[in-house]
Structure formats: C-alpha cells, structure tokens
Amino acid sequence: MKYDKLQIINLPKIIDERGNLSFIEEETHLPFKIKRVYWIYDVPGGEVRGSHSFKETDELIIALSGSFEVILHDGTKEIRHFLNRSYYGLFIPRGLWRKLENFSTNSLCLILSSNDFIESDYIRDFDEFLKITTIGKEQNI
Ligand code: TYD
Numbered sequence: 776m777k778y779d780k781l782q783i784i785n786l787p788k789i790i791d792e793r794g795n796l797s798f799i800e801e802e803t804h805l806p807f808k809i810k811r812v813y814w815i816y817d818v819p820g821g822e823v824r825g826s827h828s829f830k831e832t833d834e835l836i837i838a839l840s841g842s843f844e845v846i847l848h849d850g851t852k853e854i855r856h857f858l859n860r861s862y863y864g865l866f867i868p869r870g871l872w873r874k875l876e877n878f879s880t881n882s883l884c885l886i887l888s889s890n891d892f893i894e895s896d897y898i899r900d901f902d903e904f905l906k907i908t909t910i911g912k913e914q915n916i
Contacts, residue, residue, distance in 0.1 A: 780806075780868040781847065784835065788862040797862040799835075799887070806866060807833045807889035814839070814885045818878040828872045828898040832890040835864040836875075841882025848872035848901075850908030858884075870911070872904050 784804055789796040801809055815824055836845060842859035849871055856865050859879075864887075867873055875884060890896060898904045 780866070781871065782866050783856070784864040784866050786837075786862045786864055795862075799864070804864070805835060805887070809887050810890050811888040811892065812885070813888070814883060815875070816883050818843075818882065818884075820878075820880070822876075822878065824875040824878075824884075826872075826874045826899070826901070828904045829869050829890070830896050830898065831869055832888055832893075832896055833869050834867045834889070835887040836867060837861060837864045837885045837887075839883040839885045841879040843878040843882050843884060844876055846874040846876065848904075850905055850912065870908070872898075872901065 786797045786799055786804060799805065818824065836858065838858035839861050842857065845856045845858060845865055845867070847854050847856070847867065858865060878884070898907065
C-alpha cells in the first residue's frame with residue numbers, strides 16, 4: 776500500500792515574539808533531493824488543482840499560507856489531508872493520485888518536487904491511473 780510512505784513531516788518551528796520561523800533542510804527533512812520548487816496561489820473559490828498522478832516524481836506540499844485539502848487515492852481508497860500550518864509538509868510519494876481543493880482566500884501552496892517538469896511523467900486520466908495501479912498491485916510492483 777503506497778499510503779505507507781505518505782506522511783506528514785514536522786518542520787522546525789522557531790517561536791519568536793518578532794514572528795515565527797520555519798525551515799527545510801533537504802538532507803534532514805526530506806526523503807528526496809529537491810529538483811524544482813513551484814507554488815499555487817490566487818486560486819479562485821471552488822477551483823480544483825492537480826488532478827493527476829506522477830510516475831516518477833515525489834513531492835512535499837506545504838500550506839505556506841491559508842488552507843486547502845489534499846485528496847489522495849491509491850487505486851483502492853481515498854483519503855483527505857487538511858493542510859493549514861506552514862510547519863507541516865505532506866510527503867506524497869510517486870504513484871498516488873492527488874487533487875487539491877477547498878483553497879481558502881489568499882492561500883499559498885508550496886510544492887517541493889524531486890523532478891523537473893516532465894509532461895510525460897503525468898498520468899492525467901483517472902481511469903488510466905486505476906488501470907496502471909491495479910496492474911502494479913497484481914504484479915506486486
Ligand atoms: P499542472 O501541473 O498541470 O497543474 P495542475 O495539475 O495543478 O492543474 O501545471 C499547469 C501548467 O503549468 C501546465 O501547462 C504545465 C505548466 N507547468 C510548468 O511549465 N512547470 C511546472 O513546474 C509546473 C508544475 C507546471
């Protein structure tokens with residue numbers, strides 16, 4: 776079950792009356808090397824982002840500001856993570872379907888990626904994802 780690797784990574788939080796500070800160190804906090812960083816912002820109410828799966832890309836998603844939900848599917852069942860703290864990262868291993876929705880006003884979604892942007896690494900069709908995932912499970916890969 777790919778959910779085994781899915782996890783919330785607690786990032787350091789340096790509490791300070793001048794304002795708090797958090798950070799990420801690649802080798803301390805991440806199970807992958809960062810190749811790319813991108814962010815999603817100015818999401819209109821009700822919009823959905825990221826309905827897809829990656830074949831060979833791992834990610835860490837952080838709600839730097841505001842909140843949103845990450846909906847994950849492993850081919851069998853769906854689970855939801857509500858992110859609303861800038862010191863929690865959700866590590867999503869490759870091979871899970873993921874969708875982002877319910878963005879709050881002014882939310883900022885930061886994504887650290889283990890890969891460059893490669894369109895052929897995306898699976899954008901849910902039925903195709905289910906087919907590939909089921910075959911993978913049958914062959915135990
Ligand atoms: P995409 O990942 O498909 O966004 P979402 O799944 O949230 O809808 O990216 C949207 C567009 O942005 C797509 O045309 C490709 C482009 N893009 C890049 O050029 N580089 C990137 O690093 C990312 C993430 C997207």
